[in-house]
Amino acid sequence: MRANHSDNRLYQTYSHDPRSKNDQKDRDTISCVNLNVEEAPGLHYLSPPSNTSTNHLHVTPRRRANTAHVYTDSNGLIINGLLFDKQLFQPPQSSYVLDYSKSTKDLNRFLEAHKTPTKSSNLDLHLFKLSFIITLSEWNVDKELLIDYCPREDDKKHIIEEINYYKKFCFPELNTKQKNGGSIVNDPSTYVFTRTSSKGQAEYGYCRRITYDNNQMTKFPVVICIVSIYPYFILFDAILSELTAVYISNEYDCSLLMQSFYSKPLPIPSLNSSNIICKLNNNRVFYYICPHDDRLNHDYFFTLLSSLSPNYIVYLFESMLRSKKILCYSRSLSKLTKCCLALSHLIYPFMWPYPFVSIMPSSWMQDLIDSPCPYIYGCLYETTELFSSIIEQDCLRVNLDSNTIDVGLDDGFILPLDLRQTLQSSLEYLIRFRLTKSNSTLINIAVSEACLHVFIELLHRLPDFFKRDPISIESTNDERKFSTCSNHSQNDDNENDPQSNDVQHDECKKKEGNRLGYDFRSDEFLILQPTSSYVTFLNDFIHGMIFLKFLDDYQRPDNNSKQLFLLFSQRLNERRRMTIDELSINPLIRFRQTFDLLEKHINQASKSTNPFFTKLVKKLFE
Incomplete structure (x- = not known):
């Protein structure tokens, strides 16, 4: 089956849900595709986080509809409750x-x-x-x-x-x-x-x-x-x-x-x-x-949105969560490698745990393309023509030059409908920035935030059910504790005390269960999900390789882990601080408000005639 840029089949299925008329309480039936933000009732900007110095101000809903909440911070700018790096607002430089x-x-x-x-x-x-x-x-x-x-x-x-x-x-x-x-x-x-x-x-x-x-x-x-x-x-x-x-x-x-x-x-x-x-x-x-x-540090997401239509990006996003085989090809080395790297970053805070090659040498094609495990490979267009006979049918073939995807088997969507609709509608909205040749950095940030929103909504309850065990961080200590537990029944002091043995046995089971260094109460986490579609998706996802790799790395005390999950933790905390009124705002409206304001502040910064480091130089030469 071939999908191309003129085929709206994937896009149209996003707004189709026969249950929408019968179950208005289910969030899965909310459609954002045809939402007219300019005419939507209740349009208002979010209030600041509860820990800001201005939360004593009371703003009525009507006043909030005409007031943009933007706050300065030592690390950047807070727009609608989201903190953005201050370097984003430095005038763009064509050269360093x-x-x-x-x-x-x-x-x-x-x-x-x-x-x-x-x-x-x-x-x-x-x-x-x-x-x-x-x-x-x-x-x-x-x-x-x-x-x-x-x-x-x-x-x-x-x-x-x-x-x-x-x-x-x-x-x-x-x-x-x-x-x-x-x-x-x-x-x-x-x-x-x-x-x-x-x-x-x-x-x-x-x-x-x-x-x-x-x-x-x-x-x-x-x-x-x-x-x-x-x-x-x-x-x-x-x-x-x-x-x-x-x-x-x-x-x-x-x-x-x-x-x-x-x-x-x-x-x-x-x-x-x-x-x-x-x-x-x-x-x-x-x-x-x-x-x-x-x-x-890059413009990969901007390049991806410039090469593929939003519905295909969402399709690939879900395909990666399914651990599919993906082969991207193009006649441009730059476009090809940037788009492949964009795909690998698209599922942040998760990492692609399978083979990944942004540009595959033609001489390696025959040896690597028949890998039995999932992969993301990039190769030149001429290479795919030479080796087209060995490309497996279950591999998604993505033509970045013609904006088409060849799929062997279409097995439907897996994300909850409301999250999928919000993601695609957000990307569709960003097309306006791309067509007007706006700041590519803004597009880069916006695409990232649109994808990250999906995982924040799915995992914002994770801190309540996930705890890293500090005792089990060092592997040597793990082995020593496990060895002690294995031989606890041989302890002479307790061999005649059944109650003491039972207590120690329970403790050993707990320690053995935490040998990976964390405790994740998945059953309780699933019970509190808002809809059945969230449960269906998460029940499969949390047992997959992508999520298990995430649990292994998340909240480790080392600096690399903290830096890797810094943005995710920040957005997670911001989501958990939101009030009921803030959560009642349609997420697409919030997204559009945020990046309209972000664009405005970036444009103001670009008009500055004295960039930060130029001011420093002038002071030195005075």
Whole structure:
């Protein structure tokens, strides 16, 4: 079955529910698709959170209908009860490079005044793991030609072996079936490949292709690649822009600049250390501030919404929750990899626990595509044509260029109807921003919030039934406790005391049950769900791999876990603080209010003639 952008079958089924006339109490029958917000009665902005300093103000419903509640916070702006990172309101920058006509002395004063603090032990010593420049000697697999690399270690063999793991991602169109033919993809935008190292660590490769005529070593394009364990697309895209420009004019200067970037410590989102500075030449400096909100590090959701219609995004969203096989393809490396990464982030706070490759080398296609487990793979359009016969029928084939999805078996929807309708209607509303070429960062945040809303509504009661056991955090302690429990009946002191043995046996069962480090009372959690459709979905979902992986990581005391679930915990707490009046507002209306206000404040910030760091520079030069 083929679905295309002119087929509204999926969209229309969202508003069809034969029970709606008979059961008005069931929230599943609420339809948001044709809602006219401008004419909807009871339209009003949300009141601030209960812990704000202004909650003593009483606002009547009629007054609230004409009053927008926006509050400043030390970490950003609170709009309709939701906190947004203050960096979202900085004027958008097309480049992270500051240009100066001042003397070298003034520039050195700027660099000295803005040295990145090194007292934080969490900082990585280098900005990325490694970087290299590569091209082809001829059209063939394993005929890559290494031009330059960084770091320049004494053990040259070691770094070259490392690069061998990544070189096939630089030219994924190469394959064994076309040893002397085929075509090279001409895409000058940055694309991202993903790889899991032998230690289980996710790695990201940021690549930029250069095609030019002057002094070109071969007839094939040159690829500059930066490998990092951090998903900082905005940062590395800006660095690649600088390296590309320098490489075209002077390859030696590019090598020096690449090493200069490598020598900088990695910025982290903290108050003490959150920026990097790199001197480019006598009058230019690279300046980057690491945002607290990870969604400001990329534009993946914006690219996804620009490539697929909302009903298909919702369809893929549900397919991922079903753990389906998904194969995305496109003729554009940049579009393909960004959309694949967007899908992987779409189900936040959950992580995709199965194989994920944002761009699959053509030479790997035959070995990986017949995987028995779920996956998300991205590959070039030409690759799918070569290997179309081995693509399984139960795999969802997503054509990002034509906005179509081929599905082998349509097994319906799984999300509760009201949540599915709100999600799709929210994405439909965002199309207005995309068509007017508004701030792509705003779209990125909005798509993320629309998807996160689904999980917040499904899981806002989770803290009442989930508790992490601090005793069971360390595995060594777990093993010791379990061993003690297994042998408790052999304790001489208690062998003649049946009551004591029963108590210890119950304690041991509890400890053994908490060996994973948490206690989740799933039965009680399901009982309090608002509708039967919530229960039906959650009853299957909470026993799946995606949710079990989430429980393993959620509320762990380590810093990585806290940072990973920071946004989820924040939105969860905001939802739990909402009053009955606030909850009575249609979620689509709340969504539209919030992002209308967000757009307004971002537009006001963009009109500023003195960005934050420019003001700092002016003060230094006064």
